[in-house]
Amino acid sequence: xxxxxxxxxxxxxxxxxxxxxxxxxxxxxxxxxxxxxxxxxxxxxxxxxxxxxxxxxxxxxxxxxxxxxxxxxxxxxxxxxxxxxxxxxxxxxxxxxxxxxxxxxxxxxxxxxxxxxxxxxxxxxxxxxxxxxxxxxxxxxxxxxxxxxxxxxxxxxxxxxxxxxxxxxxxxxxxxxxxxxxxxxxxxxxxxxxxxxxxxxxxxxxxxxxxxxxxxxxxxxxxxxxxxxxxxxxxxxxxxxxxxxxxxxx
Amino acid sequence: xxxxxxxxxxxxxxxxxxxxxxxxxxxxxxxxxxxxxxxxxxxxxxxxxxxxxxxxxxxxxxxxxxxxxxxxxxxxxxxxxxxxxxxxxxxxxxxxxxxxxxxxxxxxxxxxxxxxxxxxxxxxxxxxxxxxxxxxxxxxxxxxxxxxxxxxxxxxxxxxxxxxxxxxxxxxxxxxxxxxxxxxxxxxxxxxxxxxxxxxxxxxxx
Numbered sequence: 001x002x003x004x005x006x007x008x009x010x011x012x013x014x015x016x017x018x019x020x021x022x023x024x025x026x027x028x029x030x031x032x033x034x035x036x037x038x039x040x041x042x043x044x045x046x047x048x049x050x051x052x053x054x055x056x057x058x059x060x061x062x063x064x065x066x067x068x069x070x071x072x073x074x075x076x077x078x079x080x081x082x083x084x085x086x087x088x089x090x091x092x093x094x095x096x097x098x099x100x101x102x103x104x105x106x107x108x109x110x111x112x113x114x115x116x117x118x119x120x121x122x123x124x125x126x127x128x129x130x131x132x133x134x135x136x137x138x139x140x141x142x143x144x145x146x147x148x149x150x151x152x153x154x155x156x157x158x159x160x161x162x163x164x165x166x167x168x169x170x171x172x173x174x175x176x177x178x179x180x181x182x183x184x185x186x187x188x189x190x191x192x193x194x195x196x197x198x199x200x201x202x203x204x205x206x207x208x209x210x211x212x213x214x215x216x217x218x219x220x221x222x223x224x225x226x227x228x229x230x231x232x233x234x235x236x237x238x239x240x241x242x243x244x245x246x247x248x249x250x
Numbered sequence: 251x252x253x254x255x256x257x258x259x260x261x262x263x264x265x266x267x268x269x270x271x272x273x274x275x276x277x278x279x280x281x282x283x284x285x286x287x288x289x290x291x292x293x294x295x296x297x298x299x300x301x302x303x304x305x306x307x308x309x310x311x312x313x314x315x316x317x318x319x320x321x322x323x324x325x326x327x328x329x330x331x332x333x334x335x336x337x338x339x340x341x342x343x344x345x346x347x348x349x350x351x352x353x354x355x356x357x358x359x360x361x362x363x364x365x366x367x368x369x370x371x372x373x374x375x376x377x378x379x380x381x382x383x384x385x386x387x388x389x390x391x392x393x394x395x396x397x398x399x400x401x402x403x404x405x406x407x408x409x410x411x412x413x414x415x416x417x418x419x420x421x422x423x424x425x426x427x428x429x430x431x432x433x434x435x436x437x438x439x440x441x442x443x444x445x446x447x448x449x450x451x452x453x454x455x456x
Contacts, residue, residue, distance in 0.1 A: 007437060008433055008434055008437045009433075010437075011433065011436050011437045011440060012418070012433060015411065015418070015436075017417065017418050042444055043440055043444065046440060046443065046444050046447060047412070049393065049447070050393060050412050050413075051390065052412060052413045052415065054390035054393075055298075055390055055393060055394055055397070055412075055413050056294060056295075056298045056413060057294070057297055057298045057301045057310075058294050058297070059293045059294050059296075059297035059314065060307075060311060063293070063297065063311055063314060063315060064290065064293055066315055067290075067293075067314075067315055067318045067319070068286065068290075070315075070319055071282040071285065071286065071322055072279050072281075072282040073279065073282075
């Protein structure tokens with residue numbers, strides 16, 4: 001990657017729009033290029049200086065009234081009272097309700113995006129000859145390897161007896177953040193277990209999703225977001241996750 | 251360049267569906283209610299964009315009103331998903347159509363990114379000022395002014411990204427350019443804003 005490319009891509013990094021592969025290349029470029037690294041810091045500073053809430057404008061009160069006045073009036077009849085309540089008496093309430101819905105929409109959209117990134121990371125690990133950074137079937141080797149590389153200690157369980165062989169671990173990037181990838185094998189299938197810190201977030205029960213032909217078992221436990229990704233069938237992947245969770249609780 | 255999954259994935263519309271649900275066979279007043287519920291919460295955002303695009307409170311007022319009425323007339327063409335980019339695209343067309351002649355809003359042809367480098371006033375040449383100068387705080391009025399002084403096509407990507415918090419994909423929809431162009435334009439826009447910011451720091455005598 002040259003400085004011209006880095007100069008554009010660093011904005012995508014700041015905006016959380018860069019895929020993990022490019023994010024990694026970019027990090028590598030910053031490590032060797034003082035100028036680009038300084039640019040990144042400058043733009044991050046600039047971003048911090050732009051407080052969106054202080055740069056917004058508020059629409060004049062008359063504008064809303066004029067727009068509402070030009071739209072067809074609510075139907076007369078039995079529902080009128082509730083309509084009036086909804087739109088006149090509770091203008092603020094409806095705004096809050098609508099923004100609440102938006103938050104849900106954005107969060108779901110975000111979840112879906114992260115899911116896409118997790119599957120991309122899985123694919124990359126299979127294609128790029130970069131499945132494993134630390135190769136070991138010993139959980140007591142894999143787990144400490146992440147010390148100093150991540151600000152979280154990922155859980156590593158030995159599931160060999162249950163038919164899932166531990167192959168090792170790898171540092172990967174999801175959502176432009178470093179995550180732990182713990183790699184297992186089931187027969188000829190690879191399972192990547194991605195593990196990212198989610199401090200303070202409530203636990204979330206396992207859910208199975210499917211994307212681009214891959215199955216993803218996702219759950220949240222003990223302040224960690226976890227995604228198990230593989231092309232094995234959903235039942236086996238669910239079993240993997242169940243066994244993994246059970247092994248950690250022992 | 252951008253994660254393919256981010257662009258290709260369908261937008262989850264669960265929340266929107268929830269709001270719009272059960273309103274399939276309504277008449278004009280039902281349509282108006284649905285429109286108000288979806289569109290009016292974005293009035294401030296739309297007005298903000300109009301203020302930055304037009305740099306005039308009264309023009310922004312008119313443009314937003316026209317935008318909402320036009321959006322309502324064409325509400326049946328809204329295909330669900332987030333409504334904000336759809337509204338913004340309409341607002342941009344309104345601004346373009348009504349005010350482009352007044353030279354307040356100059357959108358030129360597609361070669362804008364290629365030719366922009368020469369056309370843009372350079373606030374300050376030496377961009378290698380230490381980033382520490384950035385740490386000092388301008389008041390928000392200064393930042394508003396600096397954003398307002400950016401050329402229109404750079405101003406709008408800054409406002410859409412930084413103030414209205416749109417994704418690259420949504421910005422691409424609003425301004426009708428490929429995502430790659432959004433990226434290069436945003437990079438240039440931030441570069442100009444940074445230079446202007448540093449120049450303003452120097453001029454503030456601190």
